[in-house]
Amino acid sequence: MARQSAVPGSCYFYYPRLVCVVGVRDDARATTNFAPVTWATPLSSDPPLYGVCLSPKTFTHHLALKTGEFTVNFLPVTEAPLAAALGRLSGRDVDKVRALGLEVEAGEVLGTPSLAVAYISAECLLLERHQVGDQTLFVGEVQCIHAVAEAFDADGVLRVDRVTPLLYLGSNNYVGTDASSATRPEPQGAPVP
Numbered sequence: 519m520a521r522q523s524a525v526p527g528s529c530y531f532y533y534p535r536l537v538c539v540v541g542v543r544d545d546a547r548a549t550t551n552f553a554p555v556t557w558a559t560p561l562s563s564d565p566p567l568y569g570v571c572l573s574p575k576t577f578t579h580h581l582a583l584k585t586g587e588f589t590v591n592f593l594p595v596t597e598a599p600l601a602a603a604l605g606r607l608s609g610r611d612v613d614k615v616r617a618l619g620l621e622v623e624a625g626e627v628l629g630t631p632s633l634a635v636a637y638i639s640a641e642c643l644l645l646e647r648h649q650v651g652d653q654t655l656f657v658g659e660v661q662c663i664h665a666v667a668e669a670f671d672a673d674g675v676l677r678v679d680r681v682t683p684l685l686y687l688g689s690n691n692y693v694g695t696d697a698s699s700a701t702r703p704e705p706q707g708a709p710v711p
């Protein structure tokens with residue numbers, strides 16, 4: 519296929535990306551706010567650090583600074599409508615848990631609940647924050663994870679034959695992984711992380 523040059527921003531060149539729903543406690547309203555992000559990444563394994571980029575315009579940004587903690591929640595592809603709804607609404611205007619009838623699970627180590635529908639969730643303590651362009655990178659230290667046991671194999675690898683993770687393509691387009699394309703190449707050279 520022929521390639522064309524374009525200015526960055528004219529396409530979602532870094533997508534697809536895994537959808538990560540950030541949960542933050544809203545103590546004033548005795549609820550939890552959830553918002554999807556795709557600009558999220560593991561940052562360190564020891565200590566276990568996970569980073570999420572939030573626009574200062576989001577209510578989630580405000581609440582994460584207030585409470586100093588958050589959860590990250592990963593959804594199956596069947597929950598694309600939920601991700602879209604959570605991304606359309608703001609916790610400033612509406613209690614998303616009530617409005618969308620969400621089932622939440624209380625935190626075990628921290629006080630921030632996670633989303634029951636997630637195949638895996640992690641409780642994160644806010645360690646650092648960095649201004650990165652128009653976003654704030656929130657660095658969370660993972661305190662505890664909660665996973666659907668059968669979703670992972672003995673090495674902790676996601677069983678894509680059992681769970682199809684939700685990916686975002688941009689512009690309200692979502693996709694899952696195709697388990698039939700899963701490969702396990704013969705080992706060559708150094709082990710990969």
Ligand SMILES: Cc1cc2nc3c(=O)[nH]c(=O)nc-3n(C[C@H](O)[C@H](O)[C@H](O)COP(=O)(O)O)c2cc1C
Nearest residue numbers: 553554555556557572573576577578605607608609
């Ligand atoms: C799939 C998806 C991915 C998103 N990724 C991000 C992101 O990485 N960072 C961000 O600040 N907002 C992102 N958004 C937008 C927020 O989720 C949206 O502004 C949301 O309404 C914020 O809710 P809140 O005001 O309750 O925090 C994304 C939205 C969707 C639907």
